Amino acid sequence: MSLDLGFWTLQALNALQLSMLLFLLSIGLTVIFGLMHFVNLAHGALYALGAYFAASAAAVGGYWAGFFLAPVAVAGVGVLLYSGLIQRMRKSGPMAQVLVTFGLIFALLDITRIVWGDLALGLEVPSFLAGRVALLGVEYPAYRLFIIALGLAIFAALAFVLSRTQIGAMIRAGVDNDAMAACLGINVERLFFIVFCVGCALAGLAGAVAAPLLSVTPDMGLQILIPTLIVIVIGGLGSLKGAIAGSLIFGFVQTFGAVLAPQLASVLIYALLAAVLVIRPVGLFPAKG
């Protein structure tokens, strides 16, 4: 029985770790969507870029160099994307946006191939996070615990900013009604830009922390895109609560599904997605009720 319990604890921690990684990705995507009504399918590609930047920086300056530089570098890419492409496409409607950002996925994919090659890169975790930690009766990799803690910390920080600060109120107002927010003297364009860059930085951070867990390959962004989209559809667009709830649901269904019903594992999450779409098409906690 105790062995059993340890096994489930381990799975729960794995689920939590996957959830936190998805949260870092989905929060940016969902708030950008809520605020700007902009579908950025290239968000996953920014995650891959984050992993590459982290791997390159870590090769020179160690893990933490990558950890801190990758989000900044990806935010820099975000600035370029925003001013070069997205700002111009703000009014062009969802179809054009989907097509352009879908194309962007492959452009960025090829750029990473050209710059870093096709071989998978690795990234060492810092030595004090390399071992295992005894927790709740199991030995769990310290690095995965670090990801869980990081995800929770960022969730708490974002929750604080969104609910307690003036800029948070401005973002919520912008998600509710951007036209009225502008009429009240909020510079919505600048707000969009800031939120977009923060969303990109978080995608970069997700790539950087995920890099040591998987091998860094050009298509890792494509692989994470579908789970991220599922998370924000289940959670509901535009809200922090939706992003965290969707991430936890995805993480736990995916992880426990793989253990309990391996033959169904890949179908389970899609079945859940379909159920949510039928019962609550707007998702569980959409920003707009």
Added chain:
Amino acid sequence: MLELNAVNSGYGETQVLYGMGLRAEAGRVLAILGRNGAGKSTTLKTVMGLLPLRDGQITFEGQAMPKRPYDIAKAGIAYVPETRDIFPSLTVRENLEIASKRFDGAWTMDRVLDLFPRLGERLENGGTQLSGGEQQMLAIARALLMNPRLLILDEPTEGLAPIIVKLIHDKLMELKREGLSMVLVEQNFGFATSLADDVVVVSKGQVVWTGSAEAIRADTEAQHRWLGV
């Protein structure tokens, strides 16, 4: 103060305003009257930069009106839309602070709560937990906190109980006495003409009648023809 000259505007393919022209004078209240679908709200949305100006000129205090709603707000125009547009995810307090933290002037939080004490009792409520009348008060209070030189109101009495209509009327009268310039779109003829100094009547996207509030009250022919009063 605000001047529209031969303004064309509309939604996508549909043109709604055809050569709209009007003047609102400083320190006075201009009422824009007209039947449903005449283009009153469209006029205000065009002034606020929410719809693109296709043709013609809009000037504010002698300057060409900026294009973006954000710059228009900064120029000193506050807007209370027909739908009130209270932010549902913000509390009453946050709805007010969105404006008060961005603009300085004589209108402060304390002062708008003096004007509408009801809002003071609801500060921590969500924006959507308010009655229609309270939402209207909040929309007006929020606009005042922008310390505007011109206040634009789109049908502030729509859907409200008579007692609330009376209250809104008295408050707007107070603002008028203080010398605040206003542009008011209204279906309620009595309400509009008792507040306004000047009146324009709009039909099919054009001004068809211009004059004083007394003149339109006396002109039953114009009332009948353009307003169906």
